[in-house]
Amino acid sequence: MGYLVAVTLLWAFSFSLIGEYLAGQVDSYFAVLTRTLLATLVFVPFLRRRWLNLKLAVQLMLIGAVQLGVMYIFYYQSFLLLTVPEVLIFTIFTPIYITLYYDWLARRFSPYYLLTAVLSVIGAALIRYDNLTSDYLVGFLVVQGANICFATGQVAYKQLLAKQTTPPPHLAIFGCFHIGALLVSIISWLFFGKAHYPTQTMQWVILIWLGAGASGLGYFLWNKGATLVNAGALAIMNNALIPAGLLVNLLIWNRDTNLLKLFTGGSVILLSLYLNERYTRRRKP
Template sequence: MILLILITLLWAFSFSLIGVYLAGQVDSYFSVLTRVLLAALVFLPFLNWRTPPRIALTLMAIGAVQLGLMYLFYYQSFLLLSVPEVLLFTIFTPVYISLIYDLMARRFSPLNLLIAAIAVFGAAIIRWNNLSGDYWTGFLVVQGANLCFASGQVAYKQFMQSQQSRGNTLPPRQTFGWFFIGASIVAALAWLILGKPQYPSSGVQWGILLWLGAVASGLGYFLWNKGATLVSPGTLAAMNNALIPAGLLVNLLIWNRDADLPRLALGGAIIVAAVALSEWRNRASKLTSDP
């Protein structure tokens, strides 16, 4: 749980950094490629090149979806929407996580869906006002990012847990490089086909790409996915929406954007309540299952 909280605080700055300094100024496909390549470089020194092919290919596929495809949708959304709007439209990620997890597990958990719905309700309270003219297009683009991010989280969680049950002792840091290699392949193809010669023109933009790639993506996704394997599906779903109040708060305090503080506080409190409900349910189930 603590890992998810720490990475939420880390990622809270990413929305505004992209929206203020990169969107419309640097080619989005180049930004995605640079970010995932830098993240891959962080883990290449630790990569076990003798990883069994099945594990390597599975992690590459998960990375291609969760990070590669997600970023392609995500960066495009900043060309259509403001930072608060992008944040708002991510509220549906918990619902996707809950439903995808249950679908892959071949079961239906009404409580997981309820926890995700509570988190969605809390996020919706924060900001639901006049939206830009690109509302529907932007909405669909963000949902594409949400679906990729949600399915990747669930797939990684289930895959790593299955490996642990089989006695696979390879440390995640020695295999996570495959995750970024898969994302890099998708980003490179997209840049070669759709990219434009619109590159960073200042040290600030290069510095932001370096930070987003090496720290927010490299360290961030490793710790987030590790944290995802340690919590219940309901907690993972709810924690995805904790990014919204955190991101809006950063946007307000640093870039002086308008935000409704009472709504921010109320919505954030509801999201926290969703996480607390999931943790309480998880602990209660452990107590009842213990002899």
């Protein structure tokens, strides 16, 4: 759980930096390409052939391509169809997809995990609810594409590592994950990218940090943490970023935030996490 909490805080700061210095100023596909390229350069030197075979390498690349590469394509396209509040509202369904996909792979159904995931969605909705425009169905579906990619990637990585007879060190194989994401990022930039590049030193510094820190270290720690917790906790932590991100914006940039909604929704998310952990401990012999 510690890995997931640490990455939640890391990403909360990172999203604020994107909103302040990059959004609307730097081409989003170029930003994604830069981030995945830097993350790949950080982790490729740690690849170890003794822990990799062709099948495992391809599986990791596919997971990275979906969880990070394709997810970003859906995510950035959604901002062309929706208002920002709508995008934020529609991302709260990720915990449900995680729970359902995990149970489908395991050929079982865990209603309690699904219940706590739904509870975390309710908590996130209390924080992020705003008025919706009348024409949002296509945008909703696009955001769900991003949610499904992110959810399936996490679960697939968790399951892939669990199936290994001798689980390899995460650091020795994770470069393949970023290689897969990089390939998708290159293709998306070639087809959709525009000539809007950073013009300020601060923007380059933030891109470097996002690439090596948020994308590189962040996804490594998040996916590693995903292998150490149950499906319910993983699902719930996907919505913990919403109150954390709002709190960072409030404390650093003094953005207008409804403190009552933040406290109420955050409390519901924490309650869902507590109930999930209590249920998991009671099931252990």
